[in-house]
Amino acid sequence: MDNDTFEQQMRDLEYFHSLRLLPGVWVVIRLDGRSFSGFTASSKFDKPFDLRFHELMVQTTSSLLEQLQGIYAYTESDEISLLFRPNWDFFDRSLEKVVSISASIASATFTHACGTIVNFDSRVWLGASKSQVVDYFRWRQADATRCALNGWCYWTLRSSGASEAAATAALEGQSTAFKNELLFQHGINFNELPTWQRRGVGLYWEEYEKEGFNPIENKAVVTKRRRLKVDEELPMKDAYGDFIRCFLDAEKAAD
Numbered sequence: 686m687d688n689d690t691f692e693q694q695m696r697d698l699e700y701f702h703s704l705r706l707l708p709g710v711w712v713v714i715r716l717d718g719r720s721f722s723g724f725t726a727s728s729k730f731d732k733p734f735d736l737r738f739h740e741l742m743v744q745t746t747s748s749l750l751e752q753l754q755g756i757y758a759y760t761e762s763d764e765i766s767l768l769f770r771p772n773w774d775f776f777d778r779s780l781e782k783v784v785s786i787s788a789s790i791a792s793a794t795f796t797h798a799c800g801t802i803v804n805f806d807s808r809v810w811l812g813a814s815k816s817q818v819v820d821y822f823r824w825r826q827a828d829a830t831r832c833a834l835n836g837w838c839y840w841t842l843r844s845s846g847a848s849e850a851a852a853t854a855a856l857e858g859q860s861t862a863f864k865n866e867l868l869f870q871h872g873i874n875f876n877e878l879p880t881w882q883r884r885g886v887g888l889y890w891e892e893y894e895k896e897g898f899n900p901i902e903n904k905a906v907v908t909k910r911r912r913l914k915v916d917e918e919l920p921m922k923d924a925y926g927d928f929i930r931c932f933l934d935a936e937k938a939a940d
């Protein structure tokens with residue numbers, strides 16, 4: 686067998702390498718921390734929410750949005766969703782590249798900032814219409830709210846002496862109203878907890894004016910720059926859907 690044939694045979698077995706994201710659709714990459722239940726417990730992060738952990742996730746999300754040039758990002762708990770315009774063409778839309786490089790940026794950024802080695806997994810979601818993208822982000826936000834309520838109830842019961850099994854059993858099958866009331870009985874008003882805990886955090890680009898000096902014309906000039914905004918006061922439900930739609934409508938892509 687000649688070298689070229691051998692080379693081709695080996696390359697052909699890189700079976701998934703030619704897979705591309707469908708053209709012309711919205712792309713969301715979702716990353717999730719691997720075994721973060723164990724990691725957050727052994728690293729002694731506060732339960733159910735820890736400010737330093739939250740900041741590490743925001744830093745990781747910023748790095749992904751900057752390096753991959755997404756248009757919006759959302760983070761809650763140990764997960765991150767990144768939205769890309771339909772004509773996004775990083776890595777020639779190669780699926781393997783998109784998931785492996787995004788997971789490696791997240792793992793490296795978090796590990797570097799935290800000093801403990803962590804891993805993220807990564808997957809791709811495709812949206813054929815703007816309304817699907819709106820539904821996607823509303824879905825993740827609803828998950829954040831549900832998990833925040835459950836987490837607060839669980840750890841409130843645990844810190845008042847309940848065992849793991851008793852706290853789990855006390856919440857099993859209970860309604861949202863019951864859980865809100867349980868917290869209230871322990872002096873916690875769920876609606877007054879920090880918004881980032883209940884609704885997650887959004888990151889997006891904003892324009893700002895930067896004053897500079899033009900030495901040739903010898904005068905001050907104002908230029909437009911963009912920077913990442915970290916929004917810890919996201920709206921919720923329908924209003925969050927409208928908020929997401931603004932990012933989509935700002936793109937030229939057709940629905």
Ligand SMILES: Nc1nc2c(ncn2[C@@H]2O[C@H](COP(=O)(O)OP(=O)(O)OP(=O)(O)O)[C@@H](O)[C@H]2O)c(=O)[nH]1
Pocket residue numbers: 717718719720721722723725726730731732733734735736738739762763
């Ligand atoms: N202490 C603490 N833990 C957190 C915080 N945010 C997220 N976590 C942990 O991260 C976990 C995320 O849930 P999962 O992604 O389902 O659990 P996982 O252990 O990462 O499992 P896999 O993703 O399947 O590998 C939560 O269950 C919490 O244990 C936080 O602010 N403080």
Ligand SMILES: [Mg+2]
Pocket residue numbers: 717718719720721722763
């Ligand atoms: Mg996880």
